[in-house]
Amino acid sequence: MRQLRIVILKEFYHILRDSRTLLILFGLPLVQILLFGFAITNEIKGAKMAVVDASGDDISREMVQRLTASDYFIYQGRAGSREEVLHLFREGKIKMALFIPPNLQRDFYHGEATEIQLLADATDPNTATTLVNYATAIINDYQLEKLDAQDAPFQIKTELTMRYNPLLKSVYLFVPGVMTVILMLVSAMMTSIALTREKELGTMEVLLVSPLQPPFIIIGKVIPYFILGMVNATLIVTLGVLVFGMPVQGSWLLLGAETILFILTSLALGILISTRTDSQQVAMMMSLMALMLPTIILSGFIFPIESMPRPLQLLSNIIPAKWFIIILRNIMLKGVGFDFVWRETLILFGMFSFFTLLSIRNFKTRLA
Amino acid sequence: MDVITADKLTKRFGDFVAVDQISFSVKQGEIFGFLGANGAGKTTAMRMLTGLSRPTSGQAQVAGFDIYRDVEKIKRRIGYMSQKFSLYEDLTVSENIEFYGGVYGIKARDLRLKTSQLLSELGLQEVARTLVGSLPLGWKQKLAFSVAIMHDPALVFLDEPTGGVDPITRRQFWEMIYQAADRGVTIFVTTHYMDEAEYCDRISMMANGRIAALGTPQELREQFQAPDMNAIFLKIARGSQTA
Amino acid sequence: MTTHPPALVFDNIHKSFGPVTALEGVSLEIGRGELFGLIGPDGAGKTTLMRILTTLLLPDQGAAQVLGYDVIKQWRNIRREVGYMPGRFSLYQDLSVAENLHFFATLFGTTVAENYDLIRDIYEQLEPFRKRRAGKLSGGMKQKLALCCALVHRPQILFLDEPTTGVDPVSRQEFWQILNRLQDQGITIFVSTPYMDEASLCDRVALIQDGHFLAVDKPGALAASYEHPLYAVKARDRFRLLQDVRQWPPTYQAFPFGEQLHLSTRTEIDPQQLVGYLTQQGHQEITVTPTAPTIEDRFMELMTH
Numbered sequence: 010m011r012q013l014r015i016v017i018l019k020e021f022y023h024i025l026r027d028s029r030t031l032l033i034l035f036g037l038p039l040v041q042i043l044l045f046g047f048a049i050t051n052e053i054k055g056a057k058m059a060v061v062d063a064s065g066d067d068i069s070r071e072m073v074q075r076l077t078a079s080d081y082f083i084y085q086g087r088a089g090s091r092e093e094v095l096h097l098f099r100e101g102k103i104k105m106a107l108f109i110p111p112n113l114q115r116d117f118y119h120g121e122a123t124e125i126q127l128l129a130d131a132t133d134p135n136t137a138t139t140l141v142n143y144a145t146a147i148i149n150d151y152q153l154e155k156l157d158a159q160d161a162p163f164q165i166k167t168e169l170t171m172r173y174n175p176l177l178k179s180v181y182l183f184v185p186g187v188m189t190v191i192l193m194l195v196s197a198m199m200t201s202i203a204l205t206r207e208k209e210l211g212t213m214e215v216l217l218v219s220p221l222q223p224p225f226i227i228i229g230k231v232i233p234y235f236i237l238g239m240v241n242a243t244l245i246v247t248l249g250v251l252v253f254g255m256p257v258q259g260s261w262l263l264l265g266a267e268t269i270l271f272i273l274t275s276l277a278l279g280i281l282i283s284t285r286t287d288s289q290q291v292a293m294m295m296s297l298m299a300l301m302l303p304t305i306i307l308s309g310f311i312f313p314i315e316s317m318p319r320p321l322q323l324l325s326n327i328i329p330a331k332w333f334i335i336i337l338r339n340i341m342l343k344g345v346g347f348d349f350v351w352r353e354t355l356i357l358f359g360m361f362s363f364f365t366l367l368s369i370r371n372f373k374t375r376l377a
Numbered sequence: 378m379d380v381i382t383a384d385k386l387t388k389r390f391g392d393f394v395a396v397d398q399i400s401f402s403v404k405q406g407e408i409f410g411f412l413g414a415n416g417a418g419k420t421t422a423m424r425m426l427t428g429l430s431r432p433t434s435g436q437a438q439v440a441g442f443d444i445y446r447d448v449e450k451i452k453r454r455i456g457y458m459s460q461k462f463s464l465y466e467d468l469t470v471s472e473n474i475e476f477y478g479g480v481y482g483i484k485a486r487d488l489r490l491k492t493s494q495l496l497s498e499l500g501l502q503e504v505a506r507t508l509v510g511s512l513p514l515g516w517k518q519k520l521a522f523s524v525a526i527m528h529d530p531a532l533v534f535l536d537e538p539t540g541g542v543d544p545i546t547r548r549q550f551w552e553m554i555y556q557a558a559d560r561g562v563t564i565f566v567t568t569h570y571m572d573e574a575e576y577c578d579r580i581s582m583m584a585n586g587r588i589a590a591l592g593t594p595q596e597l598r599e600q601f602q603a604p605d606m607n608a609i610f611l612k613i614a615r616g617s618q619t620a
Numbered sequence: 621m622t623t624h625p626p627a628l629v630f631d632n633i634h635k636s637f638g639p640v641t642a643l644e645g646v647s648l649e650i651g652r653g654e655l656f657g658l659i660g661p662d663g664a665g666k667t668t669l670m671r672i673l674t675t676l677l678l679p680d681q682g683a684a685q686v687l688g689y690d691v692i693k694q695w696r697n698i699r700r701e702v703g704y705m706p707g708r709f710s711l712y713q714d715l716s717v718a719e720n721l722h723f724f725a726t727l728f729g730t731t732v733a734e735n736y737d738l739i740r741d742i743y744e745q746l747e748p749f750r751k752r753r754a755g756k757l758s759g760g761m762k763q764k765l766a767l768c769c770a771l772v773h774r775p776q777i778l779f780l781d782e783p784t785t786g787v788d789p790v791s792r793q794e795f796w797q798i799l800n801r802l803q804d805q806g807i808t809i810f811v812s813t814p815y816m817d818e819a820s821l822c823d824r825v826a827l828i829q830d831g832h833f834l835a836v837d838k839p840g841a842l843a844a845s846y847e848h849p850l851y852a853v854k855a856r857d858r859f860r861l862l863q864d865v866r867q868w869p870p871t872y873q874a875f876p877f878g879e880q881l882h883l884s885t886r887t888e889i890d891p892q893q894l895v896g897y898l899t900q901q902g903h904q905e906i907t908v909t910p911t912a913p914t915i916e917d918r919f920m921e922l923m924t925h
Contacts, residue, residue: 015726019712019719026714211710215769218674219727220700374695376676414788415759514662541785541814543661543829544920548875555859555876569788572817575878594879607789607817614790 012221016229020203024233030199038191038241042248045183056104056140057085059097064113068155072125073107075151081143098130105129105140117155181256184249185337186310188242189271189330193304196238196272198296200231200279205292208283214376223374231276238272258344267340267350270357271333275300277364278329284371304330332357378405379438380532380563381426386435388421395421397586398435403579405531408554408564410577412606414614418586419567426565427534428452440531453481456525456533460540463521466510470501473509474524481528495523515546522553532563539573551576571607580606582613589613625688627652627777627808628673633682635668642668644831645682650810650824655803657822657839658812659915665831666812667707670781673810674704687776700728703775707782709766713755717746720754721768728773735774738805742768742798760791767798778802780811784818796821816916827919834922839915846913846921848872848884851891855903864901868894875920882917883908 024030058076062069077084085103088094094106108126110116116123127144129137204227207213216226246264249255257264278300286292305311307321308330314322325331332353339345339353347354381403388396396418403409413419424430426439428448437444440454457463464473471492478488496502499519509517518538525533535554539547554576558564566577574580575594582590582597590597590613594606601609628650635643643665650656658666671677673686675695683690689697711720721743725732736743742764749757754765763783770778780799784792796818799809811822819825819839827834827842835842855861858876865874865883872884883894891908898906 011726012729015723019715019723022715022719023712210713211706211708212712214671214674214676214706215704215710215724216727217676218699218702218704219724220696220729221727375678376671414790541662543664543923544816544916545875545923546661548877548920551876552859552862555862559857559859570815571789572815572878576876577879610789611793614788 010225013225013229016221016226017232020230020233023203024237033199034195034237034241035244037194038187038245039248041187041191042184042245043252045187046248046253054080055083056081056136057102058082058105058107059085059088059094059103060107060109061088061091061094062109063111064109066112066114068114068117069109072109072113072148072151076107076144076147079143079147081140081147094128098128101130103130104136105144107144181253181342182338183310184245184253184255185334185341186308188245188268188337189308189310189333190301190304191241191245192238192268192272192333193275193300193330195241196234196275197279197282197300198293199237200234200276201282201286201292201296202289203230203234204280204283205286205289208287209289217374217376223372227280227372231280234279235272235276238275239268242268242272255341257341259340260346263347263350264337264340267333267336267354267357270354270361271329274329274357274361274364277361277368280368281364281371284368284373303328307331308334310334329357329360332360379403380405380407380441381409381437381439381565383426383437384435386422386425386437387433388418388425388430389433394586396425396432399583399586399588401581401588401591403532403563403565405563406558406561408558408566408576408578410574410580411565411567411583412569412571412574412580412610413583414569414610417583419583422583423534423536423565423567427455427457453528454531456528456530457536458521458525458533458538459536460518460538463525464509464517467508469506469508470496470512470520471505473520474527477524477527483528491527495527499523515542515549518542518546518550519553522550522557526557526562530562532565533557535564535566537568537570537573538566540568540570571605571610574606582610584613584616589616624652625685626650627654628656628684628686628810630673630684630691631682633669633672633684634680635665635672635677636680641831643672643679646826646828646831646833647682648826648833648836650808652808653803653806655799655809655821655823656811657819657825658810658828659814659816659819659825659919660812660828661814664828666814666828667781669828670704670706670779670810670812674702674779675699701776703770703773703778705766705770705778705780705783707785709762711754711762711766711769714753716751716753717757717765718750720765721772724769725772730773732772735772738774738802739768739771741801742771758791759787760794763787763791763795764798767795771802775807777808777810780809782812782814784813784815792818816914816919819915825915827915827922829919829923834919842918843913843915846884846918848886848921849888850911850913850917851883851885851889851894852877852880852907852909852911853883853894853898854880854905854907855898856905857903860901861898861903864898864903865894868897873920873924877917882911884917884921 024034060073062073073084076082088097097103106128108128110123113123125148127141129140131137207216217223246257250257282292282295286295307325307328309325314325314331317325336350336353339350379402384400385398386396387394387398399422411419411423421430425432425444426437428444428451432444439451442450444451468476474492474495475488478491483491496505501516501520504512539550542550554564568574579593580597581588590601590609592600597609598604601612603609603612626649631647632645633643634645646669658669660666668677672679673684673691675691675698678692685691686698687701691698712723715723721732746761746765746768749761754762757765767783784795799811803809822839824836824838825842826836853861853865862874862876862881865871865881870885870887870889872886874881874883894908895906
């Protein structure tokens with residue numbers, strides 16, 4: 010199939026010779042991952058913390074040590090009283106305070122109910138919640154460890170640990186999100202622009218008048234973007250794993266297969282857009298408005314779907330990215346197999362078939 | 378009176394001399410054809426005369442103003458029309474007139490008067506509220522020209538004004554140009570369509586940044602012993618290639 | 621004797637785009653090896669007709685065959701046999717000269733080497749720039765490269781949509797010389813142009829205006845069929861000359877024509893009669909000479925019928 014090969018080769022020439030395209034293709038994923046990983050993070054590091062320790066025993070000291078040994082908290086010192094803590098809060102010197110009741114050690118070993126109080130500055134509620142969650146997780150962890158070592162008698166304890174992402178590392182959430190956005194960008198937007206460019210330049214006329222079968226024009230133009238999508242996905246996962254220590258608990262094979270399905274769905278969307286427009290500019294606007302915005306806002310990438318108003322929750326169901334992000338998180342973080350993501354996969358496959366069918370119906374072997 | 382005088386006007390881009398010491402003058406009311414192949418320097422020369430590009434050296438006055446010091450004054454006294462772009466296709470005929478009137482600071486009362494006058498001269502009253510994009514090409518061109526001279530410029534630059542229109546519309550267009558010239562407006566036509574050049578009073582042909590020929594069509598035919606502008610152009614272009 | 625079907629035949633082609641009628645019943649037959657010109661202004665329907673014949677658009681009504689193949693049913697056969705050069709030279713701007721040519725050759729399932737003899741003349745002029753990106757070529761060079769790309773698979777018939785628009789006179793002249801040589805090789809050429817002066821370079825031409833053919837004939841015969849006596853008139857003040865000539869009773873029509881004006885009269889006149897009239901009106905440097913009508917004169921005459 011020499012003809013198909015030359016169309017693919019030509020598309021690679023276009024891509025490799027346009028520095029802007031290259032920048033979008035490779036610079037953007039890199040920048041996004043690094044930005045989300047390092048800068049725009051909802052992880053909080055080095056929050057200042059004060060402690061009012063009424064016990065002053067080994068357990069209380071160890072617990073405080075555990076908290077401050079993490080990157081998340083900086084020990085600001087002991088405070089004598091509740092009033093002093095409140096004063097520190099007002100002055101903005103601390104973000105969180107820990108109140109330890111008297112006799113912690115004794116109550117702990119005797120299995121008595123004790124309460125440790127966490128006080129957080131909720132002027133920024135997100136930060137406060139995150140801090141409290143961190144502290145709870147660390148304290149629970151410590152408690153669990155102690156009990157194991159002690160071989161303690163049967164106790165009822167409340168399990169509060171955050172599963173799959175126990176320390177709420179935001180990068181774990183962003184890697185699947187960024188991957189989804191980038192794949193949508195490369196596969197759908199770049200493809201629709203590349204196809205409409207041929208129309209705009211008039212070269213589509215020449216291609217159509219050639220003996221090359223019209224479907225092959227599309228296939229030849231799309232294959233390079235498929236390959237680039239795969240390269241990008243690999244790049245993003247590699248960065249996630251190597252730079253941020255992102256775990257991939259599940260099957261790599263499944264991850265690859267699902268990624269291919271999502272790329273194909275996005276390509277179908279890109280082709281569909283190109284069948285509906287004649288100019289690169291319109292194709293770009295349509296891709297941005299109809300694909301990129303929903304992918305970023307409604308997919309659960311940045312804003313949790315559960316906290317959206319009902320109509321938006323319903324709307325999010327038709328966004329392919331939502332399902333892909335769920336699949337990715339399940340595979341990467343939970344390490345589950347196909348039997349846990351088959352429903353989402355089926356939905357994506359349905360979307361892929363629908364868009365493909367629609368673009369085939371819309372594609373013309375002539376100009377108008 | 379001369380509306381344009383250029384004396385050794387030069388523009389360099391690095392080592393490349395785009396316009397090389399050209400000198401010429403254009404009289405008031407004259408239709409002056411400014412010809413040359415792509416890349417011969419005519420666009421650069423025209424940009425200098427319209428104040429869009431500062432010359433490297435040489436002198437020139439346009440409408441009595443110096444092209445170094447009085448660029449803004451020059452812009453008020455000239456009009457411009459290009460074949461590719463002049464009117465907004467998504468505005469109506471009267472909105473386009475209103476817009477250009479506003480750009481050139483025509484007062485509201487004068488503008489109303491001018492608009493109705495212009496529409497009736499062109500016979501466009503019926504389509505005043507029609508989008509320009511839906512008008513035939515010939516109408517658009519006539520409207521574009523009328524708009525370009527609405528602010529009574531001393532000089533109007535026309536860039537390939539009649540490419541692609543039918544022969545009758547084309548002649549109607551030239552009649553409008555003759556009429557404007559008769560009123561004293563100087564017309565500066567750039568084109569590389571040689572049959573368009575034949576309609577001009579006087580012609581300059583550029584090659585390699587210099588003026589290779591200058592005169593009335595008849596003078597040029599005699600000088601180059603050629604039947605028409607096309608043949609003269611071919612002679613000049615061939616000569617400059619071997620040089 | 622072999623009975624080849626004609627290179628191109630179409631009958632009563634209609635095409636509208638919404639409320640706009642582009643073609644309104646055009647018919648024609650073109651023989652093998654003919655160099656045929658489609659001449660008319662922008663918006664006359666030239667590109668629409670080209671696209672219907674190259675199977676890019678479907679006619680609303682009417683039938684057309686290219687090389688004996690139906691443009692609606694046998695579009696695949698046609699696409700294999702024709703060369704097509706659309707209006708704006710459709711090259712890949714970011715590919716080099718050589719890459720463009722190689723791409724189109726491969727697309728048509730052939731190689732540049734296989735048909736090199738056909739494009740040698742043209743390609744030799746491009747050779748020095750073979751590594752240059754097409755976007756950086758001059759208009760004339762782009763035009764030649766686009767022609768090479770349309771020729772590289774040795775088509776039997778060549779469709780050229782306004783190949784000389786926006787190209788300087790030197791390149792235009794060279795381009796027509798190339799077309800003549802291709803014709804000598806037996807290739808049928810169907811070329812459109814808005815330039816009336818290019819009509820004389822074709823074997824036959826169709827004058828097209830508002831979706832109609834005004835006339836189809838040999839260029840010489842077309843000019844000769846001009847129906848009125850025609851004179852070239854000149855005086856110093858052209859604008860006033862035009863007004864005054866139009867007031868003159870024997871005048872049928874008067875139009876600017878280059879630096880002169882072309883005057884057609886209802887009957888033969890004595891030029892001295894007009895000179896006398898114009899002198900009376902105060903004109904200077906008057907000349908009146910009988911002149912041979914051009915295609916452009918005939919086009920205008922047909923338009924006003």
